[in-house]
Amino acid sequence: MMGCGIDIGSRTTKLALYDSVKQKMVAREIMDSQLDRGNQVEKLLDRALKTAGCVRKDIQKVVGTGYGRESVSLVDETVTEITCHARGVLHFMPGARTIIEIGGQDSKVTKLSAEGKIRDFAMNDRCAAGTGRFLEVVAKLLDVDIRAMGKAASRSKNPAKINSTCVVFAESEIIGLLSKKTPRSEIIAGVQNSIVSRVMGLAGRNLETPAVFTGGVALVEGMAARFEKKSGIKIRVSRQPQFTGALGAAILAAEGT
Amino acid sequence: MAENKSRGKSPLPYFEKMVTNCLGYAKKAKKDGKPVVGIFCEYTPRELIMAAGAVPVCMCGGSEETISAAEEDLPSNLCPLIKSSYGFAKLKWNPFLEMADLLIAETTCDGKKKMYELLSKSKEIYVLEMTQKSDDRESFNHWKEEIVKLKKFLEKKFKVSITADKLRQAIRTMNRERKLRKGIAELAAEKPPLISGCNVLLAKSLISGIPKDFEMYERLTGAVKKQAKQNGEKFNGLIRVLLTGVPLPHEAEKVMKIIENSGGVVVAQESCTGLKPLEEGVSEKGDPVTAIAEKYFHLPCSCMTPNKRRFDLLDRLIGKYAPEVVVELIWQACHTYNIEAFLVQAHIEKKHKLPYLKLETDYSPSDSARLKVRIQALLEIAKNK
Numbered sequence: 126m127m128g129c130g131i132d133i134g135s136r137t138t139k140l141a142l143y144d145s146v147k148q149k150m151v152a153r154e155i156m157d158s159q160l161d162r163g164n165q166v167e168k169l170l171d172r173a174l175k176t177a178g179c180v181r182k183d184i185q186k187v188v189g190t191g192y193g194r195e196s197v198s199l200v201d202e203t204v205t206e207i208t209c210h211a212r213g214v215l216h217f218m219p220g221a222r223t224i225i226e227i228g229g230q231d232s233k234v235t236k237l238s239a240e241g242k243i244r245d246f247a248m249n250d251r252c253a254a255g256t257g258r259f260l261e262v263v264a265k266l267l268d269v270d271i272r273a274m275g276k277a278a279s280r281s282k283n284p285a286k287i288n289s290t291c292v293v294f295a296e297s298e299i300i301g302l303l304s305k306k307t308p309r310s311e312i313i314a315g316v317q318n319s320i321v322s323r324v325m326g327l328a329g330r331n332l333e334t335p336a337v338f339t340g341g342v343a344l345v346e347g348m349a350a351r352f353e354k355k356s357g358i359k360i361r362v363s364r365q366p367q368f369t370g371a372l373g374a375a376i377l378a379a380e381g382t
Numbered sequence: 383m384a385e386n387k388s389r390g391k392s393p394l395p396y397f398e399k400m401v402t403n404c405l406g407y408a409k410k411a412k413k414d415g416k417p418v419v420g421i422f423c424e425y426t427p428r429e430l431i432m433a434a435g436a437v438p439v440c441m442c443g444g445s446e447e448t449i450s451a452a453e454e455d456l457p458s459n460l461c462p463l464i465k466s467s468y469g470f471a472k473l474k475w476n477p478f479l480e481m482a483d484l485l486i487a488e489t490t491c492d493g494k495k496k497m498y499e500l501l502s503k504s505k506e507i508y509v510l511e512m513t514q515k516s517d518d519r520e521s522f523n524h525w526k527e528e529i530v531k532l533k534k535f536l537e538k539k540f541k542v543s544i545t546a547d548k549l550r551q552a553i554r555t556m557n558r559e560r561k562l563r564k565g566i567a568e569l570a571a572e573k574p575p576l577i578s579g580c581n582v583l584l585a586k587s588l589i590s591g592i593p594k595d596f597e598m599y600e601r602l603t604g605a606v607k608k609q610a611k612q613n614g615e616k617f618n619g620l621i622r623v624l625l626t627g628v629p630l631p632h633e634a635e636k637v638m639k640i641i642e643n644s645g646g647v648v649v650a651q652e653s654c655t656g657l658k659p660l661e662e663g664v665s666e667k668g669d670p671v672t673a674i675a676e677k678y679f680h681l682p683c684s685c686m687t688p689n690k691r692r693f694d695l696l697d698r699l700i701g702k703y704a705p706e707v708v709v710e711l712i713w714q715a716c717h718t719y720n721i722e723a724f725l726v727q728a729h730i731e732k733k734h735k736l737p738y739l740k741l742e743t744d745y746s747p748s749d750s751a752r753l754k755v756r757i758q759a760l761l762e763i764a765k766n767k
Contacts (some may be wrong), residue, residue: 192751207759208766241765244737250752
């Protein structure tokens, strides 16, 4: 039984194929989100089918999730990214109790019971602070590749304090820091700390372990360590953090939801 | 959630024209020499207004369109209900407000209290002082005194005598109205429910005591019960939701619509536009003024402290309507409900073990996607239990 999961995010669209017999993700594709979502999803699906060596008929069901989940006709059923990321993370890490997910434009903290059921969730989708967007803005400002940012921040000894809670105003603050010759590594570390603070505000206290960090921002080196420092608990980065949403959707599709 | 709305079968189309119906009624009343009195709160005793021979009309604003005008005078960081109501007055867009001979205000929350001061520049307002301690004898006595004072004021203003008989007549009318409206709400207690929350909310009126409304409430209950099997089938498999928190005035049904478009059905609405004012009637025994004072004093709004009666009400509603999840709606800047939500969440989770979601929003449609993902996630939690 093959399930297809599509996570249509604000920045990237991910597609996963899950084989419920082999119990694994057999294909995954990602593309920057485009306006013509329908067309884009078709392309992603064709690529994934080629990788998996299957045809469309093999797919039992398509579950859509993410910001754009309602807008693609290929999708049979929509499920929120909260439920999908939880399912995807549990596939890689059964027994996970806390999920911290930071995407391009939002961040979420989900708390699970010992039986793997969602107990509670909190989201920030109103403000860019605490999301990948903040890192993107800073990468552009510092003329650094976002994938190299984590490494640059790892050299930090004294992270800069970013006072603004708003990304737009933080930008001005960073320009001020640059003019005072503050090293890039300290600025990036300061931004990472800001994001962590913001998301920890969502999470509240008494976070249960195992805690897992997922979403595109989990790929940025050093973020998990900063979360550990702030929260006082061990935080593991999920496997395939960009794909846990699409994978969760694909698993739900294969299971027939 | 489309229900059977064809004429002759269900009176829902009548309620869709509610504002027009009320306008016709109010205009005729004015022609017949009856004054129109605007109110803004379920604490304001409509019985007193009716016993004075006047027509009580709810002035609570539910439209986003009047808010930017209101924000020229009021701060934007304020409850949308307060802003909208004020905006209607400023723009002169509420025909009931324009024809009102008097407005009755109440000292419930901070925002309303001060908004009335601004409003009083353009319209005569009588302020009722609602006390704050819900379990204090002196508080109650003061509230009762306020009702006695209001009675005297209405008698003087409208040159009438509010006799005990007139009060008892008004009490009977209002008790009947509460009973009929509660009867409609109770159709959703069935498993599966026989009516959607949106339609329960639709079956209401800005004006109390309109005989035609009563006839239609009865007709609606009868029509829904007659088609019970077909009606129930529509709601099979939907998650039962209790909606609590702030009221949803006419045109501010956004959150209820999102819930019912996402796989849920609101089986009970605890707020002031739902069951809260309908639960307790006015006693038809003894002194009518005391009876009125008592019923209204018991209304469990978050502006009272402590608000134990609200938790008792929530317990009764959960027992009767069997929701699977609880959604609490808080209008932005409503501090009393927002702070009380902390206690409500603890109560719902610990005593009833139900998933709970708090939503803070305003009248703008711009955050519908954000609300929908949270509501949908909550319903998924219930589905996967």
